[in-house]
Amino acid sequence: MKDQPTTAHSFLPLHALEFQTLLSLSAGSAHAYAIVQAIEKRQPAWSPVQPTNMYRRIWRLAADGLIEQIEAPPNVTDPRRKYFAITELGSQVAAAEAARLRSLLRHAEEAGIVAREVPQA
Amino acid sequence: MNAEMNADCPWLVRVFRFWLRLIPTRFGPDVRREIALLFEDRLREGSLTPSRRLLLLLQAMADAVLHGRHPVFERPLRSCTARRDHVAEPGKRRHERRTTRGDDLMSSMLQDLRFALRSLRRRPVFATFAIVALALGVGGTTSMFSVVDGVLLKKLPYRDPSTVVSIWKAWPSWRGEPGLDYVWDHIHFPWGDYLQVRDHATSLETVAAHAQEVAVMTGDGNAEELSIGEASANLFEMLGVRMPLGRGFASNEVAPAGEPARLMVLSHELWQRRFGGDPSVLGQTTTLGAEAFEIIGVLPPRFRLPSDLIATHDNGGDVDPGLRDAWLPLGYHGADRGNSFELIARLAPGASAEQAQAEVQSLMTDGPDDQIARVVPRKDVLTRGYGTPLVVLLAAAGLLMLIACTNVMGLLLGEAPGRQREISVRAALGAPPRRILRQLLTENVLLGLAGAGLGFWVARIGTSALLAVAPPLPRLEAVTIDGRVMLFAAVAGVATGLVFGMLPALHLVRGAGAKLRVRASSKRARPLQSLGVAAQVGLTVVLLVSAGLFGRSLLQLFAVEPGFRTAQLAALELRMPPEEPTTPDDRTRFLDAVYRASTGTPGVVAASAARRLPFASGNGTQSFSFLRDGEEVGSTQLPMFVHPSYFEMLGIPLLQGRSLQVSDNRDTEPVIVISRALAEQNWPDRSPIGERVRYRGRDWTIVGVVGDVLHQALGDDTIATFYASAYQVAQHTMQLIVRTTGEPSTVLPTLRERLVAIHPNIAIREAGTMTNLMKESASDAHFRAVLLGTFATLATLLAVIGIFGVTARSIAARSRELGIRSALGAPLRALELLVLRDGLASALLGVVGGLLGAIVAARWIGHLLFEVPPLDPLTYAGATVLATTVCLIAAYLPARKIARIQPREVMTDDQS
Structure with a gap:
């Protein structure tokens, strides 16, 4: 089978947790727990992110080259933690996914779905 | 906060780590560590309640099962070093999904x-x-x-444990004799018979022997009393013991092949405790008693050679009765020691224990004719009675x-x-x-x-x-x-x-x-649920009755009058190295010094000494004879050698004659005081004062009678006892007993210092307080009562949950009916009774069934009870009342919810 060229669009749609992970790492490198905290701060309504599931997503993103494992920053106190940073490809994929979601939202607004979501008392 | 959480949760993290290892996953140890770390972080968040933490654990465990086998974990992780070589494979994800679906x-x-x-x-x-x-x-x-x-x-x-047997003699004449009954079928071998069996029994492949002594180790460090084993050269090898250090005894270092050499094998525990686990201990010498011994080996950890008498009779207060601190070559303390040698053998291939028993019987020459041989598989030896x-x-x-x-x-x-x-x-x-x-x-x-x-x-x-x-x-x-x-x-x-x-x-x-439709199924489920509740309550009642019986049994044991005042009594075992004090006079002086040092210690109200302690002297009975109407009669009693202050200090009442006095010494006529049981046994119709008793070749005159004291475990029969003064029979080992003003533990360190000042080589072992010794003597009963009590409490708790649930669900299922009844004007009390009936009917059925079950169970455990009949009405009534009350409460709590039922709401809900 012939290898296809890597484009950001070929990764879409992204799993919500993967997209959230990329969003978290856009702000700077972080370890898994910091990513989880950032996600849960953004999405308080989500049920707690479970450790194995989180790692499965991180592993996939790293295996696909959207994020990468980096050396721990020098001031780190806990040497057991792995640190991750978003790659250039990862930033492109996050941007493409955000654009996709924005387009979806627009369609939803046109269809009146968003307005109907908050019923009047 | 974090430190506090860390202290609270490590077991949850350990459970999760264990779970990650247990379940099949596709990630390696690296990821496992990371996932566990993430979970640990989770637990540290805010102030989580215990139930919330438990829920987190269960969720994380489930999540690991769901996601842990995902194929993505088998793909290599791209790190910044591998990035340059990376070519993303977008098609890969779809392929992964296909693979998963394929399975x-x-x-x-x-x-x-x-x-x-x-x-x-x-x-x-x-x-x-x-x-x-x-x-x-x-x-x-x-x-x-x-x-x-x-x-x-x-x-x-x-090694090959099924063929290892223990060999004893049994003497039926001792059966039922007070103080001898427990040992009648566990008599050890004399030296001559050991050699006979070893050299001539063809049904036994190997015959090893061991014996037990007590000795004081001095040398470097504190003097310490040790339990010493003597082993034949083949003992360790026959059992398949692999020495982590050094070797065992060679046959020419052990009697009878050679003169027992001054060699010593250490237990792993003693090696660690006294020698700091130093491997260079091999070849060093250490002092035991007055002799120097060369250390030649160290046994593996946890090597024990217990006999089956340990729990009740052989321990004398030892916490680890199967342990010998060190081993010497067999025969070191001499071969002429009566029935001192316990035999352990390996059956020859094809031979049975019965064949070996018959053969050993034919080889026994020493001892009375009616003694019989017993060959018992080692496994049965260790589990008999348990x-x-x-x-x-x-x-x-x-x-x-x-x-x-x-x-x-x-x-x-x-x-x-x-x-x-x-x-x-x-x-x-x-x-x-x-x-x-x-x-x-x-x-x-x-x-x-x-x-x-x-x-x-x-x-x-x-x-x-x-x-x-x-x-x-x-x-x-x-x-x-x-x-x-x-x-x-x-x-x-x-x-x-x-x-x-x-x-x-x-x-x-x-x-x-x-x-x-929901309602039909709910109706079908209800009888099953009710039956379940009845079963739970029934089983709970069985446990409650059993716990009650064991608890009452324990109370009865603790109510046994020991015959002396146990409050604030503590005991110390004092042992001298055999070479000093050398003469009986020295020993008497030593006893005097100990007595003076003890009574002069601040916090000590009174002190005394005895050869043995109450509650721990079961195997000390000896034979002696006395003259009755001019005729010599044999008897077996417990000899006690005590300081004259013993009776007054312990509060043992003097019933007749006089007590022992300090003036009764080696230069005066030998006198004894006897217990009431001994007096009633032998002189039921007259006073024993002035009667003469023969013991150890001497005639002793009875000068007094004192009350009975419980020398064995709580619940055992009183043993007939005679008391001689330690000033007339000088002792090498004494139990020092002190009564203190406050908590004994506060006085003992000072007392210990004063005792060591008398002689630096004195070995002191704290035997504990008398109250503890008494409790320990009932530890079997205590163990059973505590355990059954715990089980019964947990069972009651579970039954409460069960009844609560059934009543609550019954209300939920019948809310419409209850709503209609309420709307039609039924009083609240009537509605409550209606639903209470559901929970209570099955609970009462359970109580009745449980009582019947308990009667059956009680017959089974009857022999473990002490002075409580298996059908003790008080226990059964107590269990019934307790179970019924608990059921009533558990059913009543949810029934109160009826008051909150709104007829209109429930009827509308049902229409929707």
Whole structure:
């Protein structure tokens, strides 16, 4: 089978947790727990992110080259933690996914779905 | 905060780590560590309640099962170093998904798991109750199993253990004799008979012998009293003991082949304790008694050679009776020591214990003609007498497990009405019954696994607690939480989930066919639930009655009058190296010095000394004869050599004549004081004062009679005793007894210092307070009572949950009916009675059934009770009242909810 060229669009749609992970790492490198905290701060309504599931997503993103494992920053106190940073490809994929979601939202607004979501008392 | 959380949660993290290792995953140890770390971080968040933490654990465990086998974990992780070579493969994800789908079975099982997890997550209260109930059942049973496994089931740590036997003599004439009954079939061998058996028995491949002594180790460090074993050259080799350091004895270093050499093999424990585990100890010399011994070897850890008398008679207060601190060559203390040699042998190939017994019998030449040989497999030796008590406790734990299972079954049945609609919809959409059943059973297995996981940790805590309160059982050192115990917990959990979840699952699947109505199924589930509650209450009553009987038995034991005042008494065992003090006069002076030092210690009110302590002198009986009407009569009694202050100090009443006096010494006429039992036994119709007794070749005159003292364990018969003054029979080892003004532990350090000042080589061992010695003598009964009490409490708790649940669900299911009745003007009290009837009827049925079951159980445990009849009416009445009251409360609490039922709402709900 012939290898296809890597484009950001070929990764879409992204799993919500993967997209959230990329969003978290856009702000700077972080370890898994910091990513989880950032996600849960953004999405308080989500049920707690479970450790194995989180790692499965991180592993996939790293295996696909959207994020990468980096050396721990020098001031780190806990040497057991792995640190991750978003790659250039990862930033492109996050941007493409955000654009996709924005387009979806627009369609939803046109269809009146968003307005109907908050019923009047 | 973090430090506090860390201190609270490590066991949850350990459970999760263990779980990650247990379940099949596709990630390596690296990722496992990371995932566990993430979970640990989670636990540190804010102030989590214990139940929230438990929920987090269960969620994380389920999540690991769901996601841990994802193929992505098999792909290499791209790190910044590998980035340059990276070519992303977008097609790879689709390929992954195809691969997963291709594995139908795995996929559908994962689907089942996922569904089960979602389903349980939707019902957190139910899941928590079910898992906790299972954990209590699994934990209790697993704890008891770990003890039974260690003591009764595990293979002995010998090479080819099934062929190893112990050999004794038995003398039926001693059977039933006070003080001798316990030893009548465990008489050791004299030297001559040992050699006969060793050299001529063809049915025995190897015959080894060992003997026991006590000696004081001096040399470097404190003088220390040691339990010393003497071993034949082939003992360790025959048992397959592999020495971690050095060697055992060679045949020419042991009698009779050679003169016993001054060589010593250390126990692992002594090596660690006294020599700091230093390997260079080999070849060094150490002093035992007055002799120097060369250390030639160290035994493996936990090497024990207990006899089956240890728990009741042979320990004399030892905490670890099977342990010998060090071993010397056999015969070191001489061969002419009467029946001192215990034989352990290996059967020849093809020979049976019975054949060996007949052969040994024919070879015995020493001793009375009516003595018989006994050859007993070693395994039976160590478990004799412990089987039934332990199995009783295991059965009690099993009952707890059964209650937990019934409880879970009740919970599952209670869930049925709420789930019937969901299951029916799935069936209507084409899910085959088998698939639905599998789905439901997956949920139950998951519950069982979670229960087993938590139960395993309950068992760890339980086993530590059991070991802390356990009486000195043989092979307690073999009790560990190992793979077998873990397997037991896992199988117990999963089997419970499957077996007890089957009935509710079948019930749901059967109802799934056509009916989408909830009420019909709810009606069918109710009798089953009620039956479940009846079973739980019944089993609880059995446990309550058993616990009550053991508890009353323990109280009866503690009510036994020991014959002296035990309050604030502490004892110290003092032992001198054999070479000093050398003469009897020296020993008398030594006794004087000890007495003076003790009475002069601040905080000591009174002091005395005796050769033996009460509660720990069971095996000290000796034979002597006395003259009755000019005729010599033989008898077996307990000789006590005491300081003259003994009776006054302990508060033993003087009934006739006079007490012993300091002036009764080696230069005056030998006199004794006897116990009331001895007086009544031999001189029932007249005063024994002035009668003469022959003992150790001398005639002793009886000068007084004192009250009986309990010298054996609480609950044993009083032994006839005579007391001689330690000033007339100088002793080498004495138990110093002191009565203190306050807590004995505050006085003992000063007292110890004063004693060491008398002689630096004096070995001092704290024997404990008299109250503790008394309690320890009843440790079997204590163990049973505590354990049964715990099981009964847990069972009651589970039964409460069960009854509460049934009544609450009964109200929920009948809310419409209750609403209508209320609307029609039925008083609240009448409605409450209506639903109370549901919970109470089954509970009362359970109480009646439980009482019948308890009568059967009590007959089985009757022989373990002390002065409490198996049908003790007080215990049965107490258990009935307790069980009924608890059931009433458990049913009444949810019944109060009726007052909140709004007729209009429930009727409208039902129409929708």
